[in-house]
Amino acid sequence: MLERIIEQTNEYIEKRPKHLRKQFGQFFTSKETAMYMAKMFAIPEKEEIYILDPGAGTGILACALIEELERQGTAAAIHLTCYENDENVIELLRQNLKLIQDEASMAVDVRLYEENYIVRQEKVFNGSTDIEREQKYDLIIANPPYLKLSKNAQEAICMKEICYGAPNMYFLFAAMSICNLKEGSEMVYIIPRSWTSGAYFKKFREYLFSSGVLVQMHLFVSRDKVFDKESVLQETMIIKIRKTTKQPEMIRITSSNANDDYHNIETLEVPYNLVVSGDERYVYLVTNEEELAVLRRVNRLEGTLEKAGAKMKTGLVVDFRNRELLREKETDNAVPLIYAQHIQNGLITFPIQRENEYVIPDKRALIQDNCNYLIVKRFTSKEEKRRLQSGIYLAENYKGYSYISTQNKVNFITGVSEQLSRCMVYGLYVVFNSTLYDKYYRILNGSTQVNSTEINAMPIPDKESIKCMGKELIQAGDLSEEVCDRILEEYV
Structure with missing residues (x-):
């Protein structure tokens, strides 16, 4: 299924130039990245699993996750919810979701909302609807839009509690998905690295770490080919977040050269408090033991510029x-x-x-x-x-x-x-x-x-x-x- 969806996506990319797709912040995930993201989940042992893909595009990530569920063979039925409001890609997404339903080895129930994910979920995020009656999800997988908004954009107003200035759509998606997760469940997102530090994303980090924990980060040594057939300037990363207030002792940090199809992955197990640190809750992006030593060496110091006058x-x-x-x-x-x-x-x-x-x-x-x-x-x-x-x-x-x-x-x-x-x-x-x-x-x-x-x-x-x-x-x-x-x- 995934091979066919990738082929059709590539045909779509050829017909619709990047400058047009960029208006929607639309970059498509490569096959290898989608498969790797699907494998990152700790799949719950349930007969029925509820999945959300809030920025479905052509259905690549949803398909990769369902194929992973097929391989593991624990679920008998899948309830898949997708959001996509780009009318240029909707018809292809419908075809691909039908393909999944027809060919998957388990029953797949599909709901497709041709609406703005953030705007539709506003009342859920702000607690102005009966949140207990809203659908919560076992697994959320996403490659959200990378699109800067004005501070007066409808999406920014819907989630003003986590916005500082003009926000980017990607972290609004991530925050909304944390809200949509079941307690103890996981989401896997591929997003830019920019959220990990700085005042601009402080409110988002506060929201994330008040509701969930980072379980794994995957960093790319090279930014080339993270998105197949795309030219993306953002430094990207993959994060796995679990909705829980129980902080783990360690966090897994993996890294690869994006060109090698995830065959040569370096893995570090790092103390959680060393990676998510300080009053600002910065996230430190270490990829090897040498960088870990640098982090330990500097973070033990107690001086700052302010203390030095x-x-x-x-x-x-x-x-x-x-x-x-x-x-x-x-x-x-x-x-x-x-x-x-x-x-x-x-x-x-x-x-x-x-x-x-x-x-x-x-x-x-x-x-x-x-x-x-x-x-x-x-x-x-x-x-x-x-x-x-x-x-x-x-x-x-x-x-x-x-x-x-x-x-x-x-x-x-x-x-x-x-x-x-x-x-x-x-x-x-x-x-x-x-x-x-x-x-x-x-x-x-x-x-x-x-x-x-x-x-x-x-x-x-x-x-x-x-x-x-x-x-x-x-x-x-x-x-x-x-x-x-x-x-x-x-x-x-």
Whole structure:
């Protein structure tokens, strides 16, 4: 059955280009991924099993799960509920569901709702209907839409309790599915990795971990071919969630190169509290013993930027919104505007004769005091060696200015109640330019963006240790990664 559904899906993909499917956030699961997801379930020993596929597409995942149930041979009857509201794919889905009903070895009862899954389930999620009378499911499997919504979208309003700003459809689906699960039952989702950290997904993580636990995460070493015949930029992962408040001692983390069809899978059993950690309930994405050692080493530290009297903030100037204030060259009242390109060999080099290096300080919100900072890139490419890239800015090198500014594609670390000392800035550079912390941040954050919320919560050495590291770096006169590693080794 699955082979035939995959063939028909590929024909559909050829006829309907990606830019049209992208309007619905529609990416189809490969055969190998669907089969692997189906195998992740702990199938309950019941004669009747209730399955939900809330974003059914062409029926690939539902079919893979039913074929897995056939192999295990425990259920005599399946009750399958599917949601799909893309009218372009509905007819193919109907054909494929009929194929499943006709050819499955057990009885399959199918309900297809040609409706918006989130909107239909709103009253269930918000408790404004008799939740006990609503159907709950033994198994939920999904590849939800990857689609950013406006904060005023109907789906966002339906689930406003877990939204922060403009949400993505995928985590609304995941939260609704947790609500739809029977107690003790499981869901398996393939989703982007972005939900695991940051303020944007905090409410979702709070909801997830108040209702369920992570049983397994599957991470991809390569993002290629996670979705067959698709070009997907998101870093994806597969998660298995069990609806229970009983936290397990360990979590299983598996990983593979997505090109190898899941034949060479690495497996780690990791303490649950090490993976799901901290007040923010971040989820750390470790794939091997080396990364596990990094996580243990850093997370035992008790310092933070806040405790050290510092804070990371996002650069102030968004170019396209303030074009009238930007200047190519220095004028009488213009101040330096620091870009990521000014980070060179561990220092801020200014000017470098790039366009718009100065800004007129007409808006107080766009300028900051000329004092000591550590400037950190907000964005890096996947191909770059380091995720954390920083440069030391010392006010003493730019005495002609009372103020400066920072472009929105950099972050800056500043003192909270007083200016950071020279030693503090150099000490923070040791931390941010080290191999250890670059690896740590990659484990914490699966994207290429460096978020201030995560950095401010990140464990670091205490303030006095940072000062001492800074003094050593100044004396060394060498800002290389190797020297930073050697200095940090003494303190962490």
